[in-house]
Amino acid sequence: MGRLLDRYIQRRAVERWRQALRGAPTAPEPQLRQQRDDARKLRTHLQMLIHEADSRLARPRIGSTQFPKPLGTDWCWRPDLWRGPLARPGVASAARKAQMDRQVTLFHDCSLAEIAMRQTRNSRDKDLAAYGMTVEVFGFSGSFLSLSVELPYEAAQGLTKQHLMRVDTLIEAEQPLEIFARLNIQHGPNAEQVLRKLDLSASTCSVDFDLAHLPLNESRIEKIWLDLIFENPQMNRVSLRDLTFCRHHRADL
Template sequence: MGKLLDRYNHRRVVDRWRKALRKADATPEQQLRLQRDDARKLRTLLDMLIQEADNRLTHPRTGSTQIPKPLGTDWIWRPDLWRMPLSRPGVASAPRKAQMDRQVTLFHDCALAEIGIRQTRNTRDTDLAPYGLQVEVFGFSGSFLSLSVELPPEASQGFTRQHLVRVDTLIESELPLEVFARLNIQNGPNTEQVLRKLDLSSQSCSIDFDLAHLPLNEARLEKIWLDLIFENPRMNRVKMRDLTFCRHHRADL
């Protein structure tokens, strides 16, 4: 009975606003002003409800931490940009340093900032990350375009050269594109780097950074970050549906 009454009341409210819309061109200005104010208040509440419903009902759900990991993994992480909505979802004309949040920053040296970057919502059944990142480039006369992702302090805790750092990406591009991943490890006054090329023959790509050969001072690890470097990105749209990190021990030989 309660549900029937709710539906009846809902129809009455909808009919009321439909009637007000039909008569809006002839409604006295004072009454029309009151209707407008009431409609704005109602719209705010409806927008808030729609946003909350989208976050709960659209899959994958906001905040998802579902991440594939190999055996021996002792740390996993998906950056916040791929998990939660940003307060500022995008930049239409990105400056040479465009910080999306405290972890992700876009860098370039193009004189004309014909570069757009924005967070997007993933909705495919196969997506594990709730959000993605889209970079759209028009004219590009610069020498580099890169996306820097700073890993949290937890990534450095217990870190040794016996670890492998795995990066999993899910990247789509309108045109063929070369992307390089460079892992940077600051330890004391030195910064060690390992460069790998991503294999984009399929959308999903996994790479392991082997650190055994690096002269790391494990007691002085200060900062770890990843640079994704896009080669010749002109007139291209790149969408990163997911980006995850994990740290696991090298298999015993």
């Protein structure tokens, strides 16, 4: 009963504003002024409601950790930047070391610093991550530009040379360019690296980093991070719509 009454009241309210709109050209000025003030107050609340509803109902959902994982996965992760809103959503004229959050940092050696990066909201049906990241580069005279993502402590726990570390990316670029992914593993005083080129011709790109041939001291693995290295990035805009990590065991031979 209450719901039916609410709908009736809402229909009456909508009809009232329709009548006010139809009568606006001939309404007395005092009446029109009052209707305008009432409409402005109502508009403020409606816009706030629409904003809140869009935020909650937009797909994909904020905080989502859903993405395909290979068989045998024992650890997986999507960085915070791709899961929820940042306190500072963007950086203009990025410094040579510019942090987006505690996990993601941009590095370069270009004196012009005509580089901007910002967090963006994903909304397409095929997007699984709630947010993405866009890097815009104008003039660039430096020798390198890279995005570093530090993996959490759990990624190193129990890691062995029998593991494969998979990185899945969804990247779009205005102009063709090459991007390399470099996995770095620090164990004691040493650090090992594995470099792979990303295939940007596919809608999604997956690379597996094989740890079998690395001289790892498995008991002393302390830190893991990924560098995404952009080759010749000038006059380009690159959107990283998703970035995920999986750790899984190599299939038995």
